[in-house]
Amino acid sequence: MSSAHTEQPGTPPEQAELDAVVVGAGFSGLYMLHRLRDTLGMTARVFEAADDVGGTWYWNRYPGARCDSESYFYSFSDRLSEDLLEEWTWSERFAAQPEILRYLQHVADRYDLRKDIRFRTKVVGADYDAATGRWTVRTDDGGQVTATYLITAVGCLSTTNLPDFPGRDSFRGESYHTGVWPHEGVDFTGKRVIVIGTGATAVQAVPEIAQDAAHVYVLQRTANYDIAGGNRPMDAEDGRKIKDNYREIWKTTRETAFGFPYEVADRTALSVSDEERQRIFAEAWERGGFRLGTTFNDLLLDEKANETAAEFLRARIRERVRDPKVAELLSPRDHPFFTKRPPLENGYYETFNRENVTLVDVREAPIQEITPTGVRTADAEYEADVIVYATGFDAMTGTLFRLGIRGRDGVALEEKWAEGPHSYLGIATHGFPNLFMITGPQSPSVLSNMPVSIEQHVDWITDCLRFLREQGYDTIEALPDAEDDWVGHHNEVTQLTLLPRANSWWVGANIPGKPRNLYPYVGGVGTYRLICDEIAARGYDGFGLGSGGTITTGQFTGAARRKYTEIVEEAATKAS
Ligand code: FAD
Numbered sequence: 001m002s003s004a005h006t007e008q009p010g011t012p013p014e015q016a017e018l019d020a021v022v023v024g025a026g027f028s029g030l031y032m033l034h035r036l037r038d039t040l041g042m043t044a045r046v047f048e049a050a051d052d053v054g055g056t057w058y059w060n061r062y063p064g065a066r067c068d069s070e071s072y073f074y075s076f077s078d079r080l081s082e083d084l085l086e087e088w089t090w091s092e093r094f095a096a097q098p099e100i101l102r103y104l105q106h107v108a109d110r111y112d113l114r115k116d117i118r119f120r121t122k123v124v125g126a127d128y129d130a131a132t133g134r135w136t137v138r139t140d141d142g143g144q145v146t147a148t149y150l151i152t153a154v155g156c157l158s159t160t161n162l163p164d165f166p167g168r169d170s171f172r173g174e175s176y177h178t179g180v181w182p183h184e185g186v187d188f189t190g191k192r193v194i195v196i197g198t199g200a201t202a203v204q205a206v207p208e209i210a211q212d213a214a215h216v217y218v219l220q221r222t223a224n225y226d227i228a229g230g231n232r233p234m235d236a237e238d239g240r241k242i243k244d245n246y247r248e249i250w251k252t253t254r255e256t257a258f259g260f261p262y263e264v265a266d267r268t269a270l271s272v273s274d275e276e277r278q279r280i281f282a283e284a285w286e287r288g289g290f291r292l293g294t295t296f297n298d299l300l301l302d303e304k305a306n307e308t309a310a311e312f313l314r315a316r317i318r319e320r321v322r323d324p325k326v327a328e329l330l331s332p333r334d335h336p337f338f339t340k341r342p343p344l345e346n347g348y349y350e351t352f353n354r355e356n357v358t359l360v361d362v363r364e365a366p367i368q369e370i371t372p373t374g375v376r377t378a379d380a381e382y383e384a385d386v387i388v389y390a391t392g393f394d395a396m397t398g399t400l401f402r403l404g405i406r407g408r409d410g411v412a413l414e415e416k417w418a419e420g421p422h423s424y425l426g427i428a429t430h431g432f433p434n435l436f437m438i439t440g441p442q443s444p445s446v447l448s449n450m451p452v453s454i455e456q457h458v459d460w461i462t463d464c465l466r467f468l469r470e471q472g473y474d475t476i477e478a479l480p481d482a483e484d485d486w487v488g489h490h491n492e493v494t495q496l497t498l499l500p501r502a503n504s505w506w507v508g509a510n511i512p513g514k515p516r517n518l519y520p521y522v523g524g525v526g527t528y529r530l531i532c533d534e535i536a537a538r539g540y541d542g543f544g545l546g547s548g549g550t551i552t553t554g555q556f557t558g559a560a561r562r563k564y565t566e567i568v569e570e571a572a573t574k575a576s
């Protein structure tokens with residue numbers, strides 16, 4: 001298996017005493033470092049396993065990789081800098097990986113962030129010492145630093161999932177996981193290629209690979225509801241319009257349910273006639289992107305409403321794929337629309353009209369083993385020169401658990417969360433004082449346009465650290481009652497939606513043995529922000545506060561519960 005990681009000689013291992021350690025140098029880690037250092041004047045170090053910034057956009061260099069959030073809001077907002085918004089112009093509606101990586105490199109340079117980032121350095125352990133109230137963080141180069149605050153910026157999708165197929169290492173050809181793609185690229189010209197998986201990654205990669213390969217076998221276990229992306233170049237006029245309106249755009253992203261600058265329409269799917277519904281779906285389809293999911297407010301809540309969108313999408317597949325059997329195989333029937341993350345596609349379905357592309361149903365005839373020459377399923381053998389694993393990630397907790405975090409009394413995070421995440425707001429967890437998790441599980445995270453959620457968490461953490469300093473504290477810990485209350489609310493909203501119905505990575509179903517829970521919070525980005533703000537405004541309600549590792553004050557009043565109730569009642573009304 002090839003990897004994008006390049007080994008280079010490092011500088012001597014670090015030994016330092018810091019205010020904060022941040023793990024990861026993607027969107028989250030870069031913005032967090034800027035806030036810690038330049039807003040709060042703290043000493044901070046970022047540790048990053050890769051040899052450059054970028055996170056997702058450093059690692060995922062597979063052909064066709066691009067964002068599914070439109071670039072003009074898949075970026076830092078005016079919270080970071082109005083000048084940067086003015087200065088940066090995206091070349092495409094959905095920018096490709098190299099351009100997003102260039103953008104993040106530009107941010108790192110513009111704010112002089114690299115000097116406090118230690119690259120090629122993996123965090124392998126972090127222990128909380130209750131006697132001093134400090135974290136000791138160990139790195140794979142033998143380094144050890146201590147810090148008052150430990151902030152994870154490790155991303156939700158940064159640990160690859162490579163299924164343990166029998167014989168996997170016996171394959172004599174080349175094999176790659178899309179999430180650790182080689183920097184030099186892969187030449188598919190004239191080669192027979194097997195792609196395993198049909199998620200958002202495969203949907204981007206397959207059309208590109210098919211252009212060069214002799215033959216591509218696409219091994220599909222679950223058909224997805226792919227939505228038209230509608231990518232196109234951005235011209236100067238597009239750019240100007242966005243720049244002229246950025247304040248309004250960003251304000252909207254912060255208030256809407258999914259962190260996008262489009263509102264979810266205030267109507268239910270069955271409240272309009274069939275013709276009107278088709279017209280609404282068709283218009284959203286034409287405009288491309290996730291707008292289709294915002295056409296009605298009950299698509300995620302009501303099965304009948306959902307089925308109208310599902311059937312609209314199946315009809316688009318039948319229109320575009322010539323062979324009716326292939327079209328049917330590509331049509332999802334086993335889960336509601338948007339209960340698995342719908343990929344955005346630009347020509348994916350037409351790819352199956354090509355003579356050099358074969359769709360293989362590995363639900364009906366599962367993969368049995370990887371052989372030296374290819375893949376053997378229950379009913380056939382497929383020979384290949386290259387196997388591409390587009391098999392996703394051990395999302396949300398996968399990377400967090402690999403950090404080796406131990407809180408009070410040496411309890412490991414994965415022990416505390418053995419039955420699934422148990423957090424307060426997805427940011428903090430009892431027993432792990434001064435640990436903040438940017439886009440942690442049970443926060444909106446992957447159910448949102450992530451830069452908006454990342455900025456919200458970073459800004460909230462920044463305000464919290466300022467508050468602690470101003471009040472003479474340096475220790476903060478989620479209280480158990482507050483955490484139980486949050487988890488209870490999280491589960492209650494989840495159960496009102498259709499999301500538990502699908503075997504998605506959102507519920508951990510892609511990883512054998514992973515506890516089945518909804519990992520992201522589905523109550524909405526805008527309302528989640530209000531909850532977090534109210535908790536902060538009440539002196540960090542639900543958190544214990546103190547100094548040197550000792551909590552001396554703090555209570556849980558349930559101040560934000562009014563908001564929880566509103567969210568649940570609103571969802572229940574739409575669902576009924
Ligand atoms: P990441 O970008 O994942 O960065 C985390 C960093 O932490 C990595 O660089 C990793 O090397 C480092 N790290 C992890 N563990 C350690 C360790 N132990 N020691 C040191 N370093 C460590 N989201 C959207 O909202 N819209 C999109 O269009 C979109 N497109 C995506 C496309 C792809 C292909 C993928 C995989 C994800 C996409 N996402 C998208 C989600 C994306 O992950 C986030 O938008 C965002 O990039 C996350 O940034 P981050 O900084 O939080 O995490």
Ligand code: NAP
Pocket residue numbers: 066067068069157163196197198199200201202204219220221222341362367390391392393446503505510
């Ligand atoms: P994914 O959505 O988890 O898809 C993995 C695919 O591999 C699925 O089709 C899955 O089938 C299949 N698979 C896994 N194990 C298998 C096995 N043992 N046998 C057969 N098939 C197997 O992963 P992804 O496509 O990399 O996307 C992950 C997430 O990253 C996305 O949902 C999205 O959030 C993000 N992403 C975003 C973009 C973008 O915005 N541009 C692009 C790529 C990725 P099942 O469905 O049956 O499990």
